[in-house]
Amino acid sequence: MSWLLDPFSLVFVQRALLGGVLVAVLCAVAGTWVIVRGMAFLGEALAHGMLPGVALATVLGLPVLAGAAVSAVVMSLGIGVLQRRAKVSYDTSIGLLFVGMLALGVIVISHAGSFATDATAILFGDILAVTAADLIVLAVAVALGIAAAALAHRCLIALAIDERVARVLGLRPRVAQTVLVGLVTLAVVASYQAVGSLLVVGLLVAPAVAARQWTERIPSTMVLAAAIGALAVAVGLVVSWHAATAAGATIAATAIAAAGVSWLLRRATNEVRSRAFAAPPAPA
Numbered sequence: 001m002s003w004l005l006d007p008f009s010l011v012f013v014q015r016a017l018l019g020g021v022l023v024a025v026l027c028a029v030a031g032t033w034v035i036v037r038g039m040a041f042l043g044e045a046l047a048h049g050m051l052p053g054v055a056l057a058t059v060l061g062l063p064v065l066a067g068a069a070v071s072a073v074v075m076s077l078g079i080g081v082l083q084r085r086a087k088v089s090y091d092t093s094i095g096l097l098f099v100g101m102l103a104l105g106v107i108v109i110s111h112a113g114s115f116a117t118d119a120t121a122i123l124f125g126d127i128l129a130v131t132a133a134d135l136i137v138l139a140v141a142v143a144l145g146i147a148a149a150a151l152a153h154r155c156l157i158a159l160a161i162d163e164r165v166a167r168v169l170g171l172r173p174r175v176a177q178t179v180l181v182g183l184v185t186l187a188v189v190a191s192y193q194a195v196g197s198l199l200v201v202g203l204l205v206a207p208a209v210a211a212r213q214w215t216e217r218i219p220s221t222m223v224l225a226a227a228i229g230a231l232a233v234a235v236g237l238v239v240s241w242h243a244a245t246a247a248g249a250t251i252a253a254t255a256i257a258a259a260g261v262s263w264l265l266r267r268a269t270n271e272v273r274s275r276a277f278a279a280p281p282a283p284a
Helices: 002-009 011-037 040-049 051-060 064-084 090-111 116-124 132-151 153-161 163-168 173-195 200-212 218-243 247-278
Strands: none
Touching: 002 011, 002 218, 011 040, 011 132, 011 153, 011 173, 011 200, 011 218, 040 051, 040 064, 040 090, 040 173, 040 200, 051 064, 051 090, 064 090, 064 173, 132 153, 132 173, 153 173, 173 200, 173 247, 200 218, 200 247, 218 247
């Protein structure tokens, strides 16, 4: 068992584990609604949409987290403006801004002299470099995410069922949609330090997909997704330690593998049950 516990004897790995667990909880809250609403593309687009803000903040010597937040908020607002004012469909507006923000980020990076290392950290993260200050930011983000999801639960449920029904019941579907986009934005911005903008979608979507195979209720899905995500973080850190692989990428790959294993187990369980019910009764 020493090979399993040895990595966690180091303080920076302990911080990485705690930071990853906080990310898993936050992504489980937002990711469950992403899966229910079929909005996985939004999470990916926001993860890429942060790139210009992070790049500008790095070049100008400003707080990187602030740059990521501003960039993600601008993209979220832009999606809403394109929908309401330009009458562009939701998917189309996300696609347009996704490409535009990514292109702008690449332009900023291409004009910066020695930006290769910073770009790698932005894209793929550095969970082993998580600091005590990062843990505080993540803890606050988790508290805000859980509070927002709890307060808007009824509105989000109604929006998931039928937007017209939500409007008739006075549950303000536009507000619920804004809360959902805000949750995804919060999760993506707070998590990119740990797993990077390109890999954050793995923890945002994969644990929720895995949990959805076994649960029907939203709160149960969130709890199970958080547990699966936390397990993926721990396993990913151990694997990356012994295999000398990138920690963030290994965690994301582990989370995706968990979704695949969950689907296979669920399928096998269903087949066993089907055969049990289809079996002829034993002769008397």
